[in-house]
Amino acid sequence: MDAINDIARPGTRWTAVFLRATVVLLTLTTAAVHASLGGFLFTMNALGYAAFAVAMVLPGPFGRIRWLVRVALIGFTLATIGGWVLFGARFPLAYVDKGVEVALVVFLAIELWLFDGGPFGIARRTRRLASAFAATVATRGAR
């Protein structure tokens, strides 16, 4: 339960558990599908999804940047879908997997909306992160 403390507010804990479990399950499902296809690119893609699944449940300090993991996983999934639309083979398992990936994006968007403040919240957090990064770089530069 530690892993979802970053998103759980009173009254939303079970929603958070359900959403997080669904996101991890969908991520592992598409990782397994890509792993089953073999070859370097599919294996790298599968490992990427597996790493995101781990990042979605890592507890402690990782919880503070969960929003970043969500945004990155949405980007990774959309890039994978885009790659398939442009170059991918059309066969039943591929269509099933694209369904899984679309569902993953939808669930991540719901999490993002409920717990990260939606697009405006993400923009605020990104600005704050960029400021902190710039300040760190400036401090190191001054030494």
Next chain:
Amino acid sequence: MTRLGARSLGWSAALALVIAACSAPAAWTGPPPTAPPGGVLIVAQALAFDRTRLAVPAGVPFEFLVASYDAAPHNVTILDDGGRPVFVGETFGGPGSRTYSVPPIAAGRYRFRCDVHTYMTGTVDASPSVAQ
């Protein structure tokens, strides 16, 4: 090792097992594949075709047997000079085989590939002199 580190390691190990199980090669159980009469045979193994050149008859239909020793799905698509498909074979999971009935194609040089693994590729020479 911290509790956080141990837990992360456990998750990673479980995920690695899932990935490994999904990508483990499966064994071929059928008899050794042989080319259909008047047709062609190609074998997919370890994500590669066993040959990169095929000779097929031009102007008449022929059978194209694809035998796969891989667990990964494969198919064969035949493309013309401009990259337009002249025949698209059904994708199937392995290990297993499919016999495609290819409609007549004009004499000339074509390319073939697996649509799932587009680096599995070769050339097809269609000629009227290829025996039926």
